[in-house]
Amino acid sequence: KAKEKGRGKREFFKGEMNAFTLERLKLEGYLRKAIQKGELQPYFQPQLCMKTERITGFEALLRWNHPELGLVSPMQFVPLAEEIGLIDDIGRFVLFESCKQLRHWHDEGAHHLSISVNVSGRQFQRLSFVYEVKEALQASGIPAECLHLELTESTMIHNVQYSISIMQELRELGVKLSIDDFGTGYSSLSYLKDFPVDSLKIDQSFIRHLSDDFFNTSDAAIIKAIIMMCEGLSLTTVAEGVETYEQMKLLREYGCHTAQGYIISKPMPANEAQLFLDEFYTIKNSTS
Numbered sequence: 001k002a003k004e005k006g007r008g009k010r011e012f013f014k015g016e017m018n019a020f021t022l023e024r025l026k027l028e029g030y031l032r033k034a035i036q037k038g039e040l041q042p043y044f045q046p047q048l049c050m051k052t053e054r055i056t057g058f059e060a061l062l063r064w065n066h067p068e069l070g071l072v073s074p075m076q077f078v079p080l081a082e083e084i085g086l087i088d089d090i091g092r093f094v095l096f097e098s099c100k101q102l103r104h105w106h107d108e109g110a111h112h113l114s115i116s117v118n119v120s121g122r123q124f125q126r127l128s129f130v131y132e133v134k135e136a137l138q139a140s141g142i143p144a145e146c147l148h149l150e151l152t153e154s155t156m157i158h159n160v161q162y163s164i165s166i167m168q169e170l171r172e173l174g175v176k177l178s179i180d181d182f183g184t185g186y187s188s189l190s191y192l193k194d195f196p197v198d199s200l201k202i203d204q205s206f207i208r209h210l211s212d213d214f215f216n217t218s219d220a221a222i223i224k225a226i227i228m229m230c231e232g233l234s235l236t237t238v239a240e241g242v243e244t245y246e247q248m249k250l251l252r253e254y255g256c257h258t259a260q261g262y263i264i265s266k267p268m269p270a271n272e273a274q275l276f277l278d279e280f281y282t283i284k285n286s287t288s
């Protein structure tokens with residue numbers, strides 16, 4: 001009898017699949033409540049102009065801090081949010097919060113700062129997306145050109161003609177567009193001339209191994225080629241994941257416009273980002 005019961009149980013749980021489903025259901029339930037509970041918060045990572053050595057703006061990177069699970073990575077919960085239809089609320093939340101934060105920095109006197117917001121595929125494909133962007137600009141009162149939206153190649157090529165028309169509408173608002181993680185997606189160069197974008201973010205996988213090392217010249221070659229191509233297309237280049245001074249030096253030599261990465265700062269909560277700005281300019285002014 002005990003044997004039969006045991007077998008039945010094993011039948012019911014059928015390997016790890018059900019345990020996985022259970023975990024996932026729990027995660028889903030938690031995520032559904034995360035916004036109301038204030039567990040979601042954008043962090044901000046500074047972007048540095050290579051020429052002027054000034055902070056030009058921040059990228060908003062979402063964080064989920066759950067009391068039981070701890071800090072959950074956006075790489076985990078963003079795809080889940082897309083799947084269960086929560087990305088609409090979450091995307092809207094990040095967009096509005098980020099614009100509001102930028103307005104605060106502008107009010108403090110840092111009028112030149114921009115804010116970059118990541119847009120997921122589902123969020124971008126929604127009919128109300130342009131309207132939402134317009135609303136976020138109106139609610140915060142920031143100039144449209146200070147809002148940069150980051151799109152990935154897979155988002156844009158999902159439905160090319162539709163994507164181009166939405167991108168044109170966004171640019172008519174004055175918003176800037178950039179291609180995130182460039183080089184990791186489909187990277188069809190022919191699309192680059194059709195998509196109305198302003199800047200391109202070189203994926204960190206190319207930056208990671210960039211060094212003066214004679215034996216690793218391929219990443220350098222790719223980075224240089226991307227920067228040269230962008231020059232011809234009048235696109236601004238942003239290097240993501242810059243971790244060393246050597247990488248910084250090389251990127252500057254290659255003519256990359258903007259750097260973002262741990263060498264400058266990790267993403268941080270709004271109040272820390274504010275302190276970072278204050279300190280950054282205090283140090284800079286006392287040394288220059």
Ligand code: C2E
Nearest residue numbers: 061062074075078094118119120241242243260261262267
């Ligand atoms: P991403 O937009 O390409 O963001 C860059 C990622 O690289 C961030 O990871 C950032 O923390 C990390 N990073 C920055 N500098 C360095 C560095 O020097 N070294 C290394 N190793 N990593 C660095 P994070 O914050 O975990 O975000 C991961 C991805 O999740 C983002 O990639 C983006 O695709 C997505 N994501 C984040 N926030 C949002 C959001 O609000 N909405 C949407 N739709 N996606 C988001």
Ligand code: MG
Nearest residue numbers: 059118150180
């Ligand atoms: Mg990004």
Ligand code: MG
Nearest residue numbers: 180181201240
């Ligand atoms: Mg990226």
Ligand code: MG
Nearest residue numbers: 180181203204
């Ligand atoms: Mg990335």
